[in-house]
Amino acid sequence: xxxxxxxxxxxxxxxxxxxxxxxxxxxxxxxxxxxxxxxxxxxxxxxxxxxxxxxxxxxxxxxxxxxxxxxxxxxxxxxxxxxxxxxxxxxxxxxxxxxxxxxxxxxxxxxxxxxxxxxxxxxxxxxxxxxxxxxxxxxxxxxxxxxxxxxxxxxxxxxxxxxxxxxxxxxxxxxxxxx
Numbered sequence: 532x533x534x535x536x537x538x539x540x541x542x543x544x545x546x547x548x549x550x551x552x553x554x555x556x557x558x559x560x561x562x563x564x565x566x567x568x569x570x571x572x573x574x575x576x577x578x579x580x581x582x583x584x585x586x587x588x589x590x591x592x593x594x595x596x597x598x599x600x601x602x603x604x605x606x607x608x609x610x611x612x613x614x615x616x617x618x619x620x621x622x623x624x625x626x627x628x629x630x631x632x633x634x635x636x637x638x639x640x641x642x643x644x645x646x647x648x649x650x651x652x653x654x655x656x657x658x659x660x661x662x663x664x665x666x667x668x669x670x671x672x673x674x675x676x677x678x679x680x681x682x683x684x685x686x687x688x689x690x691x692x693x694x695x696x697x698x699x700x701x702x703x704x705x706x707x708x709x710x
Contacts, residue, residue: 558599561590565600569609569620577643580610580618611643611684619643635681635689644683651679655697666696673697 555563565586568574581589586597601618604610610618621643639646656662656676663670677693 557590557592558596558603561586561592561596561600562603564590565604566607566609569604574620576620576622578620579616580620582617635691639681639683639688645685647682647685649680649682649687651677653677662694666694668696 565574565580574580580586580601583594583597583601586592586600587594590597601610601612604618605612608621610620612618622641636646654676656674658666658668658670658672658674660670662674663672666672666674668674675695675697677695679691680687681689681691
C-alpha cells in the first residue's frame with residue numbers, strides 16, 4: 532500500500548517502461564496501484580477492495596478520484612461493483628485448460644458472476660438438409676429445439692441452443708424408465 536501525508540502526492544510507477552509519471556491524473560495513479568495490488572494477490576479473486584472511504588484515506592484523494600480509478604478497473608474486467616456489497620475482485624486471469632471442456636456457465640461462475648437462465652423456449656422443428664447432415668439423421672426428421680437465455684449478474688450474455696433427434700430422445704427416455 533502507498534500511504535501519503537495529507538498534501539503529498541503518491542509517486543506511483545504506471546508506465547510499462549518503469550518511468551515515474553508524476554503528471555498523471557490522481558485517478559490513474561490510484562488505478563495503477565490498485566491494479567498492481569490485485570495482480571500481486573494483495574486483494575485475492577473473490578475478495579473485496581477496501582471501502583471507498585478507506586481508499587480515500589489510503590491514497591489521500593477524493594471519493595470522485597477513487598470512483599474513477601475503480602471505474603477503470605471495472606472496464607478492464609478486474610473488479611465488479613455491487614451496490615451494498617462492495618467492489619469484488621474478479622478472476623481476470625481466465626485460464627483455459629484445453630484438455631477439459633468447460634461450459635459457458637462454468638466459465639462465468641469461475642469469474643465470479645451469478646449465472647441464471649432467463650427465458651426458455653422448446654419447440655419441434657423439421658430438420659432441413661444442413662441440420663440433418665449435422666445430426667446425421669434423415670431430412671425431415673422431427674428435432675426438439677431448446678433455446679434458453681443465459682444471464683450473468685442479470686445481464687444477457689448468451690443464447691444457448693440444443694437440438695435433439697426426437698426419436699432417439701424418446702427411445703432413450705423409454706429405456707431409462709423401464710430399467
